[in-house]
Amino acid sequence: MAQQQAGTPIPATLIPGDGIGPEIVEAVVRILDAMGSPFSWDVQQGGLAGIAACGDPLPAATLESIRRTRLALKGPLTTPVGGGFRSVNVRLREEFGLYANVRPVRTMVPGGRYEDIDLVLIRENLEGLYVAFEHYIPVGDDPQAVAISSGVNTKAGARRIVEFAFEYALRNGRKKVTVVHKANVLKALTGIFLETARAVARGYEGRVAMDERIVDACAMQLVLNPWQFDVIVTTNLFGDILSDQMAGLVGGLGMAPGANIGPGAAIFEAVHGSAPDIAGKGVANPLALLLATALMLDHVGRGDLATALRTTLDAVLREDNIRTRDLGGTAGTSDFADAVVRRLAG
Numbered sequence: 001m002a003q004q005q006a007g008t009p010i011p012a013t014l015i016p017g018d019g020i021g022p023e024i025v026e027a028v029v030r031i032l033d034a035m036g037s038p039f040s041w042d043v044q045q046g047g048l049a050g051i052a053a054c055g056d057p058l059p060a061a062t063l064e065s066i067r068r069t070r071l072a073l074k075g076p077l078t079t080p081v082g083g084g085f086r087s088v089n090v091r092l093r094e095e096f097g098l099y100a101n102v103r104p105v106r107t108m109v110p111g112g113r114y115e116d117i118d119l120v121l122i123r124e125n126l127e128g129l130y131v132a133f134e135h136y137i138p139v140g141d142d143p144q145a146v147a148i149s150s151g152v153n154t155k156a157g158a159r160r161i162v163e164f165a166f167e168y169a170l171r172n173g174r175k176k177v178t179v180v181h182k183a184n185v186l187k188a189l190t191g192i193f194l195e196t197a198r199a200v201a202r203g204y205e206g207r208v209a210m211d212e213r214i215v216d217a218c219a220m221q222l223v224l225n226p227w228q229f230d231v232i233v234t235t236n237l238f239g240d241i242l243s244d245q246m247a248g249l250v251g252g253l254g255m256a257p258g259a260n261i262g263p264g265a266a267i268f269e270a271v272h273g274s275a276p277d278i279a280g281k282g283v284a285n286p287l288a289l290l291l292a293t294a295l296m297l298d299h300v301g302r303g304d305l306a307t308a309l310r311t312t313l314d315a316v317l318r319e320d321n322i323r324t325r326d327l328g329g330t331a332g333t334s335d336f337a338d339a340v341v342r343r344l345a346g
Contacts, residue, residue, distance in 0.1 A: 009040035010300055013065040013072035018047040019274025020284035020333075021075025027286040027337035028073070028293055034341045035305055038297065042069060047077030047088055047274070057088045063095060072267040073296055075289065076274040092267060093125050098260035099157065100164045101125040102295065103243040103271065105250045108287075108317055109327055114226060114249045121232045121246055122168060123239025124161040125260060127153050128189075130236040151189045153235060158196035164261075165233035166200065169208045176209040177201070180218045180234035180242065193235055219245060243271070254285040254326045257292035259299065268296040282332040285324040287313065290340075312343045 014029070016022040032038060044062040045053045053059065057079055066072050077088040092098065101123040107115055129151040139145035165177050179201075183191040194212065201210035213221065215238045221228065222242070226249055234242065247256035253272035260267045270288035278284055290313060297306035316322050322339040323329025331339070 009037055010071065011069045012039040012041060012296075013062070013069045013074075014039075014041040014043045015046045015062065015072060015074035015077070016043070016049070017075025017274060018049060018078040019076060019276040019279040021047075021077070021274055023279070023282065023284050023333050024270065024286035024289045025073075025075045027333050028289050030337050031290065031309075031340050031344070032293065034344045035308065038300075038302055038305055039073075046074065048080070050077075050088075051080065058091050066092075066096065066265060066267070070265045071296070071300070072265070073289075073293060074267060074269050076270060076272060078274045078276075089269075090130070093260060093262075096265040096267070097126070097262035098265065098267060099124065099126050099160055100259075100261040101239060101243075102168070102259040102261065103239075103246070103256065104291075104295070105246045105256065107250050108255060108314060109251055109323065110318065112251060117226055117249050119226065119229055119232065119246055119249075120168070120172075120174070121234070121239060121243045122161065122165040123234060123243060124153075124157060124193075124236050126236070127151075127157045128236030128238075130240075151186075151237075153189055153192050155192060155196050158193045159200055162197045162200040162233055165231055166204045166208050166210075169231050170204075174208070174231050176211065176230040177204075178218070178229055178232045179210065179212040180215050180232055180238055181212065182215050182238070184214055190235060197233070215242070218242065222246060222249070247271070251327060254288055254324070255291070256288050257290075257295055259292065259295045261299070266296070266299055268292040268299075282334060283325055284333050285326050286333055286336060287324070287327075308344070312340055315343055316340055 016025045042065045044065045046062050047057050050057045050059045079087050103121045105119050107117040131152045133150040135148055136144040137146040169177055179197040181190040181194040183194045247253050256271045258269050258271040269292055294306040294309045316339045320339055322331050324331050324336055
C-alpha cells in the first residue's frame with residue numbers, strides 16, 4: 001500500500017453495513033473529518049443493504065470499488081440465514097486474498113479483571129477448516145447421518161502468515177511470537193503449520209523470540225496469565241476462537257478491531273456483529289470501528305494520526321470518563337463522538 005502524504009486524502013471504500021453499522025460509521029467519519037479528512041470515501045453497500053439495493057449482499061459495484069481503491073473500512077455486514085448466500089466476510093477474504101487477520105487487544109478502561117493487557121493475534125484467514133469442504137453421507141433412511149469436513153493447510157500459506165507475524169513483531173517493537181497449534185492430535189493438518197513456523201522462526205533468531213502452545217493450553221493460559229504472551233499466530237479456526245477470548249480480557253467485542261490484509265488490498269472492520277436489537281437507538285459503541293480506523297491509518301503510513309486517535313480515545317475513556325452503556329457509562333453513539341471531537345479540537 002502506498003503511503004499517504006500529509007494533506008492528501010487517500011481514496012478508500014466505505015461500507016456502512018447493517019444494523020448499527022450506519023450509526024457507528026457516521027460517528028467515525030465525523031471524527032476523521034475533525035482530523036483533517038485523511039480519506040476520500042467511495043460509499044458502497046453490502047450485507048442486507050446490498051440485497052435491498054441489487055439483490056446481492058456483496059454487489060459488483062462494491063467489489064469494483066475495492067479493486068480500485070485497494071482499501072476499505074466496513075461496518076458489520078449481515079449474511080442472511082438461508083437463501084443460498086455465502087458469508088460476505090469470507091467472500092471478501094477470498095476475492096482479495098486477505099490472508100492475514102490482525103486482531104490487537106489492549107486494556108483501555110481501567111478497573112476490569114485484567115489490567116495492562118496489550119496483545120496481538122494474527123490469524124491465517126484463508127485455509128484450515130474454514131475452507132468448508134463439507135458433505136454428508138447417508139445411512140439408511142437418514143440422508144445426513146454422517147457429516148464430514150476437510151481442512152486444508154499448506155506450507156506456503158503457513159510460511160506466509162508466520163512470516164507476516166514475525167515481520168509485524170519487528171515493525172512494532174514486539175519481542176515474542178507464540179505459535180498456537182494442535183499438532184499433538186491433528187498431526188498433519190496443524191503439524192505442517194507448526195513445522196513450517198519453526199523453520200521460519202530460525203530466520204529471526206536474536207531478533208524475535210518464538211515459543212509454541214497447544215491451543216487448549218493457550219486458551220487456559222490466556223485466562224490465568226495473559227501477560228506472558230505478546231504476538232500469537234495461529235490457524236484459521238483457532239484464531240477465530242482465541243481472538244474473541246482475548247477481546248473478553250479487555251471488555252468484549254465492543255473493544256475489538258480487525259484488519260484483513262492481503263498482497264493487493266486491505267479491509268478494516270469492527271469484528272462485532274450488526275446488533276439489530278439496538279439499531280437506530282443511538283446507543284451503539286463506535287470504539288471498535290474507531291480502533292480499526294487507527295489500524296487503517298497505520299497501514300497507509302499515517303501513524304501520526306493513528307497515535308493521535310488512540311491517545312484521544314484513551315483520554316475520553318479514562319480522563320473524561322465518557323463511555324457507552326456496554327462499558328458501564330451512559331453516553332450514546334453521538335455523545336461519544338462529540339467527546340472525541342472536542343478532545344481533538346482542544
